Amino acid sequence: MPWPFRSGGKWASVPAFLPRPLRKSIPLSGPLRTFRSLRRLLIGLLLLAIVPTGGNARTGWRAHALVVNSLGGALGAAQDKAFFRPFAAQMKVGILRYVWDGDPQPAARQGSGGRAWTVALMEDSTARAACMQGVLLRLGGAPGSADACGVPALREGIALAWDRGRIPVAPHWSDFWNVVRYPGKRGLRKDPRSTLEIALMADGVAPADVYAVLATPDGVARAFRKLSQLRPYIEWWTSPAESARIIGNGSVLMTSAVGGEVAAAGSGQRDVGLQWEQSLDDGLSWGVAPDLDHATRDRARSLLHFMAQPEQVARFASLYHARPDAQSVQPLPMDAAFWQEHLPDLSRRFADWLAVP
Structure with missing residues (x-):
């Protein structure tokens, strides 16, 4: 009835x-x-x-x-x-x-x-x-x-998603910053969480050392310098679904993305791949x-x-497949205790950085 x-x-x-x-x-x-x-x-x-x-x-x-x-x-x-x-x-x-x-x-x-x-x-x-x-x-x-x-x-995985129709070989975060070899827009989360970790890994910091580096003033400055290199090419996303949408509709060439959303999107407008090496694991x-x-x-x-x-x-x-099936992939667990302590300060720093033309 x-x-x-x-x-x-x-x-x-x-x-x-x-x-x-x-x-x-x-x-x-x-x-x-x-x-x-x-x-x-x-x-x-x-x-x-x-x-x-x-x-x-x-x-x-x-x-x-x-x-x-x-x-x-x-x-x-x-x-x-x-x-x-x-x-x-x-x-x-x-x-x-x-x-x-x-x-x-x-x-x-x-x-x-x-x-x-x-x-x-x-x-x-x-x-x-x-x-x-x-x-x-x-x-x-x-x-x-x-x-x-x-x-x-x-536990939700945040990986590098890319357009396989334009890049046949899986890129890494260092390639993400290489706009000369791979011209096109890049997607990143409009939040210091995950974005600063990715910037440091792209700058050569080993995943195991990311939070030790980010806990220092020099490490924070290093992460923001790296982001500044990419600033003109960044398309920001603010929700997991949006991270999958901007790569699926061709708005960006590569993006950090919530893996479960990309996997669920299936065959869309683009052939989208997920690179799980140096991915993040968010609880x-x-x-x-x-x-x-x-x-x-x-x-x-x-x-x-x-x-x-x-x-x-x-x-x-x-x-819903939130993480990679391969047991060999070891994502970097996002440090909740670190972000509990540092999120207010790094959010202000991130907002100030965004406000600069």
């Missing part, structure tokens, strides 16, 4: 358990995922699941729905299938998924629909900082621990909002428990 929902001021009916977009995205400018930047509004809303179709459920499901913030793209679609829809069907609870910019600060907690988030996916470095600031619910651990708030979700975790009522907090914990079950984990892995 169809159920009613409110959209654009009119009542409409859609079949139960089918997704339906409710609102347009509302992007705002500003640095990505930093704690001292202007807050960006949540940029999209997708209805994933509903409660049973009885009269009370049809009129009141939104008031009790869990609002989940995720990163969108192929990752979000895989989470829909592996986690959110099965959980909603099993537990008879609604789920609303927003696509957001990854900043859990209270000022950014209201979506275009006016609903505060319940559970959110974010980078480990963001989760650690938010935990220490009291922005996330402490789920366990010592009071002073920065690891007590995030529930591990997945993502689920966080829970700190100011939930008891019933909502219990539903949030139930969702986290559901997503951790082996059956659901295996289903998600079959839908």
